[in-house]
Amino acid sequence: MRTQHGFTFPEVIVILGIVAVLFGIVTVSLLRIQRSPQVRTTATILMTDIKSQQLKAMMGDTQGTGVRELYGVAVEPSQYVLFRGNTYIPENPANAPVEFGPSLLASTTIPGGTLLFAKGSGEIIGHIDGADTVTLSNKDNGQAVTLRINSYGVVTELP
Numbered sequence: 308m309r310t311q312h313g314f315t316f317p318e319v320i321v322i323l324g325i326v327a328v329l330f331g332i333v334t335v336s337l338l339r340i341q342r343s344p345q346v347r348t349t350a351t352i353l354m355t356d357i358k359s360q361q362l363k364a365m366m367g368d369t370q371g372t373g374v375r376e377l378y379g380v381a382v383e384p385s386q387y388v389l390f391r392g393n394t395y396i397p398e399n400p401a402n403a404p405v406e407f408g409p410s411l412l413a414s415t416t417i418p419g420g421t422l423l424f425a426k427g428s429g430e431i432i433g434h435i436d437g438a439d440t441v442t443l444s445n446k447d448n449g450q451a452v453t454l455r456i457n458s459y460g461v462v463t464e465l466p
Contacts, residue, residue, distance in 0.1 A: 346452050349443055353454065364429050370391065380422045381422075387407075388403065390402045431456065436458075
């Protein structure tokens with residue numbers, strides 16, 4: 308009686324198929340996990356930049372010009388822009404735009420999408436209660452983060 312050791316060709320093909328399916332599932336899951344933190348990370352960076360602009364207004368940062376000006380943040384659907392001056396002028400070359408990722412989109416209830424911080428106090432000029440949120444959402448997976456900015460420039464994340 309002769310015994311055979313090893314696998315037959317059909318058994319090897321089935322095993323390779325199972326391994327390929329598992330590899331595909333793991334790869335898709337890892338890519339999804341990698342994209343998920345993008346909304347929260349971008350929200351954290353936006354909060355930091357808002358606080359930075361507020362501090363510049365409070366401290367009287369002149370950026371070498373000798374003139375104290377207002378500082379602000381303009382939120383647009385695909386980016387936000389850090390600017391200096393009484394109003395946001397999109398064409399100003401001194402603006403500092405920060406692009407969102409390709410799958411991120413921003414919406415806001417802030418009038419004109421612009422936060423403008425007062426010199427010295429850092430309070431938001433023209434703040435309206437209830438019109439004070441910025442929402443970042445991921446078009447791919449529906450994940451969203453909403454930030455509320457009160458009249459004093461305090462940024463909180465809504466649940």
